[in-house]
Amino acid sequence: MSTGQSRFHVPAPPFRPGDEPDFSSVLDLPKAGEAKRPDPLVKGWDTQELALGLVGVLDHNHQAVGEWNPKLSPEVLREGLSHMVLTRIYDERMLKLQRQGKMSFYMKSTGEEAVAVAGAMALRKDDMVFPSYRQQGVLFARGRNIVDMMCHCISNSRDNLKGRQLPVHYTWAEGNFFTISGNLGTQFPQAVGYAMGCAYKGEDTIAASWIGDGTTAEGDFHSALTLASTYRAPVILNVVNNQWAISTWQGIAVGDAPSFAAKGLGYGLASIRVDGMDFLAVHAATQWAAQRARKGGGATLIEMFAYRGDAHSTSDDPTKYRPKQEYAAWPLGDPIERLKQHLIGLGEWDEDRHAKLEEEMTHLVVRAYKEAESHGTLHDGPLSPTHTIFEDVYETDDWRLRRQRQDLGV
């Protein structure tokens, strides 16, 4: 608002520790079912309403409504629920193990399970994904072996990355899951390059990438959108707006723009804001964007409107910068609870089955950890043989690496 004079402006979140979070006064979100579903080959510029609105399918009664309803079978919905429950239980277990000192570091994805699981389920398994560090749900949806995931996190002798990477920096080429980097946003334009490669080879595979709201401020966000637009690359660029970049509120990144999705419009990209806590909406939007990409319509920017339900990482204490009860007050609820209630409403699920599922998944995770631990732990070993630190720097080791290995005596 103009005050007749330029004033230095620094955005601040609506609530800080001690405040009673009430989003009804700050978020004016469209209702589920309101958004129109255009043809996937619509011109990018003609998606303004989607970029400024919110694609939602599950309403407040947990019913699927509107044009975006993907009409998934109960089997698919139950599969999605199962992957999400597993993701959450896995996360909780890994957090505990980190607290027990069995792992150096961990990052949960609480609240964002639908973003990863529904996103992955709406893609084909031969589509390449370029995730950030908070889409572990993609791995579950693609059937990654849990023991292998844990072996990576505890850097033991079976870690497929030979102990070279921090926990949660998964890589799984067989599952078309690109190697996760600690450097934020770098994967976004890489995904576009990969997608250009798909188009170059005349294949109908596509690429999808995820970054967070904070990372949109990186230059690589601009690079990716520019490349995607210029070369009409078959790629899905997801911005997971979970409201928080460590301690920084999303307003620090989005500025005065009406949404992160709106930023895609200026590049001429199809741009959609989606209820990221709504499994059906995430699935539908991803499927729409995938169809657009495969049919030559080019890239889509999807803002997954979500909430980071837990700490940024095991090294973070969110009570220092946001109210404790903020997630409980989040108006879009919890993705697992919402899909669960939807299935119950359909008569395809019940509390007993849900409790049994949770029990099964807990058992699976506990058993997997026992097996993972049998291959060693970071602290007690066995790790990958020490000489492997010199391998894979280049295709073939040169004299420098050979001598350094001799120096270390391994």
Next chain:
Amino acid sequence: MNMIQALNSAMDVLLDKNPDIVIFGEDTGYFGGVFRTTDGLQKKYGVDRVFDTPINEGAIAAMAIGMSAKGLKPIAEIQFADYIFPAFDQIVSEMSRIRYRSAGQFTTGCVVRAPWGGGIRGGQTHSMSPEAFFTHIPGVKVAIPSNPHDAKGMLIAAAEGNDPVIFFEPKRIYNGPFDGVPDAPLKSWAKHPKGEVPDGHYTVELGKADVTREGSACTVVTYGTLVHVAEAAAEKSSIDAEIIDLRTLTPYDIETIAASVNKTGRVVVAHEAPRTSGFGAELAAQIQEECFYALEAPIYRLTGWDTPYPHAHEWAYFPIQSRFIRALETVTEAV
């Protein structure tokens, strides 16, 4: 061929042989590059194989990485080495490490070409020699040819390898060798033996230095434009210098260097880049370790100054022939 034609020929050979080769950069497509290195290639191979990019070096490097992951073999061009820094994060944090961090599940066998070096009145942002930033990165190779024959063979070798290669091209000698006398008339590659370039496929292996002049009085270890300045200085001064054209900086050819230094006992390492933490420091340190008992004089570092590259006073900055002669005299006179 001159070096531009040789590089163009290398890319022609590569495009013809391997459908996974793609070439891109700013102005590299229709126009054929601001230095003409990609002239005619788009017309011959089509816009999907040789194309123009937006002006965004980070995006160019990222695109090369993503395409490599899909199994293509990108040759990306950065218009000037001075403008490679926006791509630095993608090169340091990604391109160089993807093989390592994925334990070999993903690789980035691509080439990043960039015109490099001074001597062309390029001022601060068209003259830089940023190789030392890149030799400090495990996982990328750095190559700098000094003549058309090597330029072609090395570029083909770089593109056919499976590791990322930063390929710097000394633009001062694109059209002819330079003997380090600022106002001397231009020479052409036509009369230089390394200006003879086979039309077809051949490679010059990376990691191998070339002894371009045999001698016994001292060893000069250098690369790029200064190879020719060193040769001219040796002739002019009658100091019987042995000149090593390093060609590949990482991994550098320690065997060739050590054999020469153990023979001569005296060393000049020379580059255009600033002195402090320049690649010469690595060479001097390694030679000292390797050949300590053979050294008869302190290792002499002939380099650019620790200043940004100046415009008007270019020839006070550049290691010109007279400075090279002084370096040879100093190192051979020293006890």
